[in-house]
Amino acid sequence: MENPPMIGKNIQKIRMRNSLTLNVLSERSGVSKAMLSQIESDKVNPTVATVWKIARGLGVDLQDLLDVEAGPKRKFVINRSEMSASLDTGENGVMIKVLSPLEMAGDIEVYILQFDSKCSLPSEPHYSGTEEYLTVLKGSVKVTAGNNTTELHKGDFLAYHCDIFHTIENASASPAVVHMVVRYYQQHHQKR
Amino acid sequence: MENPPMIGKNIQKIRMRNSLTLNVLSERSGVSKAMLSQIESDKVNPTVATVWKIARGLGVDLQDLLDVEAGPKRKFVINRSEMSASLDTGENGVMIKVLSPLEMAGDIEVYILQFDSKCSLPSEPHYSGTEEYLTVLKGSVKVTAGNNTTELHKGDFLAYHCDIFHTIENASASPAVVHMVVRYYQQHHQKR
DNA sequence: GAAATTTGTTCAATATAATGAACACAGCAA
DNA sequence: TTGCTGTGTTCATTATATTGAACAAATTTC
Structure with missing residues (x-):
């Protein structure tokens, strides 16, 4: 608008x-x-x-x-090869692939997380109202948000608020793969 | 409101x-x-x-x-066993698993689609502004929206508008698995 | 410490949103 | 024609949204 x-x-x-x-x-x-x-x-x-x-x-x-301007319709195809290089999170053993293109950042983002055995991915609180949707593709993980821990196995799905400190952990001896969607309810922008 | x-x-x-x-x-x-x-x-x-x-x-x-205040914070865990029974779409060969719970319907929905070899899933146009996010987990599929066809392979990601007639097809001889997120931008409401 | 800067809040003045009544113009009936 | 009933538009008044300046409280600076 x-x-x-x-x-x-x-x-x-x-x-x-x-x-x-x-x-x-x-x-x-x-x-x-x-x-x-x-x-x-x-x-x-x-x-x-x-x-x-x-x-x-x-x-x-x-x-x-x-006025609800329809806005330009977007269509993005991200081939596996064009995909943005895997991020390293400082914490070793976690490989993050960003599937969604940069244009969608801050609106909705899609990731594939690959956990080596015995490693975890902590996350700072996101903006208020943000939600995450996890689908376990392989192995099993433990998700801790606040003082609340949930154990997920292959095929399980989890939707949760992530405006508090939370962490995803692979406590098992075998690797795990997680599909993750982050949805921001109101788009954020640059800080001052 | x-x-x-x-x-x-x-x-x-x-x-x-x-x-x-x-x-x-x-x-x-x-x-x-x-x-x-x-x-x-x-x-x-x-x-x-x-x-x-x-x-x-x-x-x-x-x-x-x-926007009215964002309602109560939700957290849903859907175990693989509790998951709603697989839907049959009339078209044979496509298995649809709904990961997201009923409470999230109309807002954002998460599915796992399992395609047998040589089968397709046509979809009526959704509400205007609706978008779909596909991640190919196994095999390869062809997505046709309007007169526009895209071929996706394992690991590829696709974001596209789906307020027109569109179809997902597995033309190959081996099965395919797709992770799909449907996001409704404006919640629909009752007509007068 | 005091002065200066920055925060958000109130104050009096102005611009304008909101109202009820009057208005102009239609169609319709005698 | 003369009314009469309904449409949507302007008019004068009131209510209030908006402003710049003055204000107090907290923080920083010397």
Whole structure:
């Protein structure tokens, strides 16, 4: 969204579609008829509370009145060879492959984690609201978040919040492979 | 969304997370420091234009400031045995295991797809904005979306929009296994 | 320690969102 | 024609969002 949203036309479109009159919408929403007219012709900058009332009166969600720009559809193919070089985490024995391309960073990221025997991968807390989805492809691992430990074996799936310190550990004598998805609810950006 | 949104706390949370001061955010957004303070303490009903400026200054989308508080934190462990029975798709030869629990349906869903040799899985268009993330765990598959076909081999990763008719096909003579994540951008809601 | 800088908060003034009433223009009935 | 009922638009007033400056409290600097 590059420009301030043009809510006026959206509201009018939805109102027309439902064959509602300004008087009726005014009654249903609690917003004066005059205000509705001025908003629809983009003559004023309405308050979010007012727009919310209108959305309620129309029976739609607030998001529907704000311009939801479709945004460019993305399609990324990452061949195994083009894949970004494996990261080393300082902790030895863990190989991290980033499957998702850089353009998706901060939105949703996909990794393959390869654990040697007897090694672990600690993680700092991510941004609040972030979630991780683990699928064990080979071997078994122990996931500890806070004071909560879960043991996972091949084929198991785990979804958990990761805004606290957490660690993934392979305590067994054989290697383990984990598919991991990190999803950021609100995209983060550079620090000051 | 049943009550008018509490944008104040959301704005403050994001600003704090990025260690931004009111002065800095004021410069970046073009909204006065005084206004920012009052908005964060929910003392006024800001204009949509103002909130949009703030979102721009924070580098986030307008939706992120209006979003209702992120519900209860979830943690799901799905053992391989407890996993929902494999779905049959009508098309023979494709086994679909749903890793993510029912509570996550419509938000983000995780599957393991097992393809026998020479079989395919067609899919109706999902909701607009939906994306799929494929990781090939074994074998190779061909993904066709619209008139666009991509060939993937073991270890490859693919991210693509799936609001059009698309199909995943295993043309080879050996079975294939695919890890698939479906992510719905806007939660769908009831029509009027 | 005191002064200077930075934090976020309130204050009075201004710009403007929001309102109810009056308005203009339609279609429709006598 | 003359009303009459409904549409959406402007008008004058009120309510309030927004601002720059002044403010107090915490932190840094000398």
